[in-house]
Amino acid sequence: MKGLFTVITANNSIQTSSIEAIIQQGLSHLVHRGRHKQYSFFTPVSTDTTLAIAICSSEEQANIHNDERNYxxxxxxxxxxDAIKEKLQIHTILSDAELIxxxxxxLGEKGFSLLEGYFSFIFYDSHQQTLYALRDPFGNRPLFYCQTDHYIAIASEARALYQSIAGVQGFDKSAIVDYLLWGNIAQHPQHFFSNIQTLQPAHQLAYSLQNKTLNIQPYxxxxxxSCLGRFDSYKANEVAVTVKQLLVRGIxxxxxxxxxxxxxxxxxLDSSSLACCMANMDKDINITAFTVVNEFNEAESIFAEKIVTKTKAKWIKVLCTSQQLLKELETINYYQNIPIFNTSSFAQYKLMESASQQGFTSIIDGQGSDELFAGYIMYFYRFIHELSSEFMCKEWLQECKHLSNAHLTYKQVLFESLKYNLKQQIGQTKAYTCxxxxxxxxxxxxxAKQSYFHQKKPGKAYKETLNDYLYESYTQDLPHILRWGEHSAARFGMDCLMPFADNKALTEFVFSVPSIYKIHKGYAKFLLRSAMNDIVPDEIRLRTQKLGFYTPEDQWLLQxxxxxKQGIEGLPDxxxxxxxxFIIEHWDTLFSSTNQHLKGFLFRCFSYLVWRNTWT
Known part of the structure; x- marks a missing residue:
């Protein structure tokens, strides 16, 4: 685990000592990613341009590499x-940095498209006097950047920029209201910040120190x-075999x-698939499984115990309580850099903490499978709609007949499809929101409401097919989901390893498969279920009612x-x-309401205020 921080200034009135102070300030907010710090200074163009690259690492030997030309x-x-070495005919042992x-x-910057894995990096070409910043293809590692009249800065976390670069302070009211109303942060590239941007996955930032130009583009x-296809049993088996091979290779x-x-x-299914595959691949590997439990319901842990028994893993149950949530929310929101919007993120954080306490520096996580293999209920609505729009009556009838496998009724599917189409037509407009x-x-x-309603929201393209919907989920929504796990792990100097979200070959293959194979006979994630036949026990492989980091949110919020209430009343806004x-006066009515949105809204108000007061 590392934290990256880079500053460029083209203002000759700014002294090197000032740059050093900025670097130290930025690294102080990344120190949880690694206590070993290094930084280098360059003046490659003239005395009025200074570039500083810094890194903090959990590994003492990690450093800023250079080959006399590049850093x-x-x-x-x-x-x-291995594939890169073969392609470029390289026969020496190299670290990842040296291989880049x-x-x-x-190959120049075009060579960045060859890179696969999970990474972020800052790269400087001293001959071309160009600085690059890159994120991995699917957003496992974060990078943020900002630009002011005096500085361009890049960092692994937004807080490092906010607290060290003058002129970037400020919050976006419309984004905050969006979060409070909908729990939505993902569609805002700045998150809550007016002047700090997220570098998107699979993108490179290039800054020419000679021309003073900044360019961002996908690499x-x-x-x-984007097609439905027709289901063929023989083809389905072939696809499942390939999915299994590629997943095993990624693990x-x-x-x-x-x-x-x-x-x-x-x-x-997701975490069980990873655990069972690891146990099958290496009989000598020692697996330690961490499972979140609570005082209300241990039903989920029953299934985890079956996998623990099968894989002979050591099992650590992580007890999460409402009082922990209340006590630790400030710390969690501080390290997340944005406020959590539900209690599942808290449970994930506590799991990472437990793994760190056991001495682990990395943890395997199953995030990304739902977006890759169509695991969410909402995907059924799009799939049924796609079948009807293609007049595939036989397949449509078959899927409707088996909706009970997904714990759905046709009435639910019809209602949700109509609601989706309506939202596509009018979006989250003022009328719909009201x-x-x-x-x-x-x-x-x-x-605050007016700032929200007056914001310009980019329209989303209508998604005709299930694969269209999955593509948007995987490329646009998933990076935000991965961010919660990455920041939680980074808080404890750990790497969060996500085999479903950093496997380029698997991802490209699954997205080349027609959507008819993604959901079948009421089973979401049909490809993964098929691939895990004889690997994952059927009672889990074919299980359909599963919650992720399950937490008894209603009971906790009541506790x-x-x-x-005290936090909302007392914390500054x-x-x-x-x-x-209004909230305090109507608290009892709001909290006891049958409206499912209200308790979540009150928690988000509380979480936001706790988070907002971690910023100076």
């Missing part, structure tokens, strides 16, 4: 080093097949050379309702967004 601060791991030098020296684009990239491995095990979030709007101040008087 790199690298965080992560490449998965395809070879790729760049032979890789995931291709996909091997993570466990090769390890004898002890930690995994977050929920007892669902209808669906009316009670919530009463608890927000007028100026901490007084603490939430510098942007004056929340109408506190």
């Amino acid at each position: 790199i601060a690298f965080d992560g791991k490449l998965h395809n080093t 030098f070879q790729v760049y020296n032979q 890789y684009t995931l291709a996909y097949r 091997e990239n993570h466990i090769s050379g390890r004898k002890n491995i930690a995994i977050g095990l929920s007892g669902g 209808i669906s979030r009316k009670p919530l709007l009463l608890a927000l101040n007028e100026e 901490i309702s007084n603490g939430m 510098p942007e004056d967004i929340i109408k506190k008087s």
Whole structure:
């Protein structure tokens, strides 16, 4: 685990000592990623331009590499080093950073498209006087950047930029209201910050120190097949075999050379698949499984226990309580850099903490499978709609007949499909928001509501097929989901390894498969279920009712309702967004309402205020 921080200034009135102070300030907010610090300074163009690259690492020997021409601060791991060496005819042993030098020296920036794995890095070419910053293809590792009149800065976390670069302070009211009303952060590239941007996955930032120009563009684009196809049993078996082979190969990239491995095990298909594959691949590997449990319901842990028994793993149950949530919310929100919007993120954080306490520096996580293999209920609605729009009556009838396998009825599917089509037509417009979030709007101040309604929202393209929908989920929504796990692990200096989200070959193959194979006879994730035949026990492989980091949110919020109320009433709201008087006056009515949105809204108000007061 590493933290990256880079600053460029073209202002000759700024002294090197000032740059040093900025670097030290930025690294102080990344120190949880690694206590070993290094930085280098360059003045490559003239005395009025200074470039500083810094890194903090959990590994003492990690440093900023150079080959006399190029410099790199690298965080992560490449998965395809052998393939790159073969392609470029390289026959020496190289680290990942050194291999990137070879790729760049032979192919230039076009060579970045060859890189596979999970990574972020800062790369400087002293001959071309160009600085590059890159994120991996699917967003496993974060990078943020900002630009002011005096500085361009890049960092692994937004807080490092906010607290060290003058002129970037400020929050986006419309984004905050979006979060409070909908729990939505993913569609805002700045998250809550007015002047700090997220570098998107599969993108490179290039800054020319000579021309003073900044350019951001994709270095890789995931291709996909937007077609339905017709189901063929023989073809389905072939596809499942390939999925299994590619998944196993991807897992091997993570466990090769390890004898002890930690995994977050929920007892669902995704984490169970990873655990069972690891146990099958290496009989000598020591697996330690971490499972979140609570005082209300241990039903999920029953399934995790079955996998623990099968894989002979050591099992650690991580007890999470509402009082822990109340006590630790400030710390969690501080390290997340954005406020958590539900209690599942808290459970994931506690799991990472437990793994760190057991001495692990990395943990395997099953995030990404739902977006890759169509694991969410909402995908059924799009699939049924796609079948009907293609007039595939036989297949449509078959899927409707088996909806009970997904615990759905046709009435539900029809209603949700109509609702989806309506939202596609009008989006989250003022009218739609006023209808669906009316009670919530009463608890927000007028100026904040107006900033929300007056924002320009980019329209989303209508998605005709299930694969269209999956593509958007995987490329746009998943990076935000991965961020929670990455930041939680980074808080404890750990790597969060996600084989479903960093396996380029598997991802490209699955997105080349027609959507008819993604859901079959009421089973979501049909390809993964088929691939795991004889590997994962059927009672888990064919299980359909599964919750991720399950938490008894309703019970917990009821237990901490007084603490939430006191926090909302007492914590400052510098942007004056929340109408506190209304919430406090109507607290009992709001909290006891049958409206499912209200308790979540009140928690988000509380979480936001706790988070907002971690910023100075």
